[in-house]
Amino acid sequence: MKYFGNDTWVYVDGEFLKADCAQIDLFSQSVHYGYSAIEGIRAYNTHNGTRLFRAEQHYDRLRQSCGHVGIPFPWETDRLVDMTYQLLEKNNLRSAYVRPLVITGYNMYLTPAESSSIIITAWEWGPFLGTGLIKLTLSPYRRPSPSSLPPESKISSQYVASIVATTEATSRGFDEAILRDSNGYIAQASSNNIFIEKDGVLYTPPIGHIFPGITRKTVLELADVLNIDVVEKPLLPEELKAADSAFLTGTATGIVGVASVDDTVYSEAWADTLGATIQRAYKNLTLEKENYQVII
Known part of the structure; x- marks a missing residue:
């Protein structure tokens, strides 16, 4: 499965960037220790247009996940939901899987990094395990x-x-x-x-x-x-x-x-x-x- 191309947009800390231009810190605790939190949200193509299913619950859970392990989470749920809809529109996606990811800053010690970033990506989605039994x-x-x-x-x-x-x-x-x-x-x-x-x-x-x-x-x-x-x-x-x-x-x-x-x-x-x-x-x-x- 191809997740992005030359025209794919991602959301990073308040702005939309082309996916192939987005960068991460190679000294991030997320890279070295897996110290990050993720979510998965589905967007469905309904008769009412593209609709995220229970996005607020997912972003609230992402906040809670970060809180459990000491990752800073300064973002508001309503804002993240709005940005997710904008991301889907920019990528012309109607039925999609959305992956919010909170990564942490640089720190080689086993103590929490002082900073974090949120990245939201999305791609076209089909049945994860197929349609049969x-x-x-x-x-x-x-x-x-x-x-x-x-x-x-x-x-x-x-x-x-x-x-x-x-x-x-x-x-x-x-x-x-x-x-x-x-x-x-x-x-x-x-x-x-x-x-x-x-x-x-x-x-x-x-x-x-x-x-x-x-x-x-x-x-x-x-x-x-x-x-x-x-x-x-x-x-x-x-x-x-x-x-x-x-x-x-x-x-x-x-x-x-x-x-x-x-x-x-x-x-x-x-x-x-x-x-x-x-x-x-x-x-x-x-x-x-x-x-x-x-x-x-």
Whole structure:
């Protein structure tokens, strides 16, 4: 995938620059130590025009992520949302993925840098994991312990574990990895939350060891509107494999159904699952085809 060209604009600290002219500090803590924070926001091409989905929540979470690890965040959410819409317009993007990134200044000591910069990029976006059902595998790697870093923080360095897990999974022919937490329970996929269905009820791991995704929260809200029971509880690997169906959720992914976990194939037809119902409702919500926003 090509993320930018000669005419691509990016937003850097209050101004729009051509992507190939933007520069970063080679002595930045972000470069040397991964001391930075990221977000991912989806823009959808709706009948009301290009619309960012829950951008305020994403920028508020970016602020919180920075606060958890001591990165300065002096920017106002409303201003960042406005600049993001302007960035999409300058790049003529209607359906896109937006990547805000907060990087830190120079400092070779293991103390917070005194300065930070915000960069917002955007590029055309298609289905992250495709449109069909995917194959999962239980990864030998585990989600970092919450005793190491706050699990609710979207810190760049944490994604090294996700890259390692995904690389190992795809090398064995799977689409995505499922990581366990430090206690051996199911945590999440490399960059997505997970739900399973069993006997007409949805189950998902509780917060504490997982990343509490905004899409995950939206699914919980939609399930409430649709009178679908959801239980948040620790899940054993055996429960994942004994489920009737499963699906993943995330900003980049949206909602995608699961065909199998390792050698276990889910027998229930995806179209008949609660996940498929949630998937349709989520699509209608993001494309503003139904006004669930009034309810949730």
